[in-house]
Amino acid sequence: MKKRIINTFAAIVGQENIRYSQAQLHAYSYDATANFQSKPDLVVAPASTEEIAEIVKLCAKKQIPIVSRGSGTNLAAGTVPTNGGVVILFHRMNEILELDQENLTMTVQPGVITQDISVHAEQHGLFYPPDPSSMKISTIGGNVSENSGGLRGLKYGVTKDYVKALTVVLADGSILKTGGKLAKDVAGYDLTSLLVGSEGTLGIITEITLKLIPLPVYKKTGIAYFNSLEDAAKTVSSIIAHKIIPVTLEFMDRGTIGAIEDFMKMGLPRDAEAMLLLEQDGDEELVERDIQKMIDIAVAKGATSTSIAASSEEADVLKAGRRSALSALARKRPTTILEDATVPRSEIAKMVRAIQEIAQKYNVQISTFGHAGDGNLHPTCLTDIRNKEEMERVEKALEEIFEAAIQLGGTITGEHGVGEMKAPYLEWKIGESGIQVMKLIKQSLDPQNIMNPGKVFAKASKKRLVVHNE
Amino acid sequence: MSSGLQKRMQDSFQEHVNEDLIMDCMRCGFCLPACPTYLSTNYDETHSPRGRIALMKAMRDGDVVWDSSVEEAFDLCLGCRACEPACPAGVQYGPLIEETRAAILHAKPQGSKEKILRKGAFDGVFADQDKMQKTIKLVQLYQKSGLQKVTRKFGFLTLFPPFMKEMEGVLPAIEKKKERKHSNNPKKATVAFFTGCLMDTLFQETNRKTIELLEWLGAEVIIPEEQQCCGALHGHSGELEKGMRNARANIDAFDSDAFDFIVNNAGGCGAFLSEYEQHLKQDPHYAEKAARFTEKQIDISSLLIKLGLNEDLKEMKAIDETVVTYQDSCHLKNVNKVFLEPRTLLMDAPGFEFKELIDAGSCCGSAGIYNLLHPEMARRILDAKMNGVKDLQPAVIVTSNPGCLMQMQVGIQREGLDKKMKAVHIVDFLYDAIHKNQMSEVSPA
DSSP, X not given: OOHHHHHHHHHHHOGGGEEOSHHHHHHTSOOSSTTOOOOOSEEEOOOSHHHHHHHHHHHHHHTOOEEEESSSOOSSSTTSOTTOXXXXXXXXXXXXXXXXXXXXXXXXXXXXXXXXXXXXXXXXXXXXXXXXXXTTTOBHXXXXXXXXXXXXXXXXXXXXXXXXXXXXEETTSOEEEEEOSOSOOOSSSOHHHHHTTOTTSSEEEEEEEEEOEEOOSEEEEEXXXXXXXXXXXXXXXXXXXTTOOOSEEEEEEHHHHHHHHHHHOSOOOTTOSEEEEEEEEESHHHHHHHHHHHHHHHHHTTOSEEEEOSSHHHHHHHHHHHHTHHHHHTXXXXXXXXXXXXXXGGGHHHHXXXXXXXXXXXXXXXXXXXXXXXXXXXXXXXXXXXXXXXXXXXXXXXXXXXXHHHHTTOBSBSSSOOTTTSGGGHHHHHHHHHHHHHHHHHHHHOTTOOBSTTSSSOSSOOOOSOOOOO | OOHHHHHHHHHHXXXXXXXXXXXXXXXXXXXXXXXXXXXXXTSOGGGSHHHHHHHHHHHHHTOSOOOHHHHHHHHTOOOOOTHHHHOTTOOOHHHHHHHHHHHHHHHSOOOHHHHHHHIIIIIIITXXXXXXXXXXXXXXXXXXXXXXXXXXXXXXXXXXXXXXXXXXHHOOXXXXXXXXXXXXXXOSEEEEEEOOHXXXXXXXXXXXXXXXXXXXXXXXXXXXXXXXXXXXXXXXXXXXXXXXXXXXXXXXXXXXXXXXXXXXXXXXXXXHHHTHHHHTTTOTTTHHHHHHHHHTEEEHHHHHHXXXXXXXXXXXXXXXXXXXXXXXXXXXXXXXXXXXXXHHHHHHSTTEEEXXXXXXXXXXXXXXXXXXXXXXXXXXXXXXXXXXXXXXXXXXXXESSHHHHHHHHHHHHHXXXXXXXXXXXXXXXXXXXXXXXXXXXXXXX
């Protein structure tokens, strides 16, 4: 990037808030996705919506790509500066602006760490449920842009269910405000929903008003171990069929259990084939009843052992273990490639079986964990990026997992986003007309394609593996 | 940038930095909130473990041009290893940063001045306990002769960066070396004492109290004479080979079936001593001996508990009216995973109420000689630490490592809190607390 342009950015945010050394450009060339990397030309850290508007105007004028980046924990290469350009950081916009106890909302800047929002709400007897596994690191701006899910999605939904209003800088530098602290609002198109999960491709989110709910008074956590993945999956379906909606219904297979135990040393049985982590919250009576019912169902479906966490500390350790699953799996092989295929929850047993068969067919090592209760699984390929031949088999296996999910009425991504990684497969899920409509939206809001280019839309879609009738 | 240097640097990274260890990092970012330099640089990814590992890989792969910004990214790492317990993937960051420093040292043309300094320090002083004693004697002379007062007054130290001046203010007065005696108490264990080069010189009184405490608890304490500096300072500066020279000498010095434990009272040394096995596992002559050596390693707090000190402390009745807190030694906590033991002892100490310091587990900025090399960053990190101290207002801050001890003293002094609180080594603290409790058995000989 030309020195003159760099200076113009520096004039907007201040010299101390731009980064462009060799080391810095390299350090912002990746996120948490294996095998994707590309350097930006400049990294800027603005302090306000207005500064961001100025940055965008300059980028629009010079046709410079813009990538918004929180903490770089994205799992679909959504924050990799694929086409170079400017990376925008939000650590100077990390204030909790307001907690409105009358409307039960919290207004925050995008750089606030997700967990800080959760803690702040709880200090006031309120509850912000979305809890992605990276919540200790991830920013709320990233969560909103990706529409992140989490362990509590089954009962409480995902990020989009808690976004009431947004301030957004559009691709021409204009500032848009959507929504409000309103329980009802049908004034025109729901632009808030459009922008949540748009992965930085339609605008830059600069302020967020979140919905809060009362903090449940009581919660309890249980675990059940199984001799087979199928028994665990059947338990999940049966719990839902019994009209119990727990907060958390997490699934981990043997490989995942072992990896978590290596990290946490919390005494998980390494010989169990599968484990379910169950949690319910609400009134004490209901919670006790539901937990007992779920344990009973697990036993009926063949659980080899079950237990209920004796304290909230013990429950927290169990959940922390689950949150570390993906990273812990990285102990096993040099490269972890994780998928996010999601199916209707009634199909979870079939999906688990399909993943096992695909792993066998291509002779690749796949460990699976995930939010079984909402049908969102994370089959994770453990491989070595340096082994070309193995990587080819991995890619085929992953494609077949996408295909299997779609055939079961599922999707290619439940909560990680399309990013660059899954762009070639998007059409499999949404079809040609889906791509058409999305492209029309993108073109009308970002005609120059400067907002996170190279994401969501692929240069070329992958050919689907299997021809079938729907 | 000469392409010759670039090539040399890339080759050196390929030679020294283990690719498999790099590949263990899956870039999830779980390390970020644990890293003091990341937090102190406005969340600059360059100064995070994830960023540094990405740069190590880029240097190996030739994806980044070696320049001062890349060098600074590696230089500014404290080596506190707080990222390791935070890492679910089990990345061995400590070895990675040491290998990186070795790679840089081998490829970088050194100014003749730095070379002489390094040679003098690592081949001379730190490699040889005798020379260390002599060097310390000079310091001793300087301190005792009254020269100290004079230079403090006339500002000789204005030549040094401001931080060094503050360090000078807190250097402990050195005791004359005394002959050590063995005790005749009923024997519970035979303990070999690794005295540590800094501990044995600048902190002789702490070492004396360590011995007396152990003897009072029924340990026979032996101090093998041939022992040397542990080699950590060499290892952390990219001179691992020289560090291993010391390691072999220490392993020989301590290789006896008579010892049940090899105890140290400095967290930084302890971590490195416990890694001898790992560093020497390829050495046919030393692998086995090193494993034996590592197995017997124990820090002073853990040993005191093993010898039953916390039970003794519980029996001492006193009203807990003074607040004591604990600043972790990074290496004791992150490498040896010892953090409950010192707290257990402090909780039981008669006359004291233990309160946890906010972020006690994060580095104080001392980090070996880091505070001398990077005074500005060390200061920022210490400032954050002192904010927590000011909130808690303890009367005593206890540490388990000489570097942390001096750094906390600097912090107290700089905040003008030296009338309200002090920083002390855990051994001195326990010894004095017990002594005050009228346990005549431990009164100094």
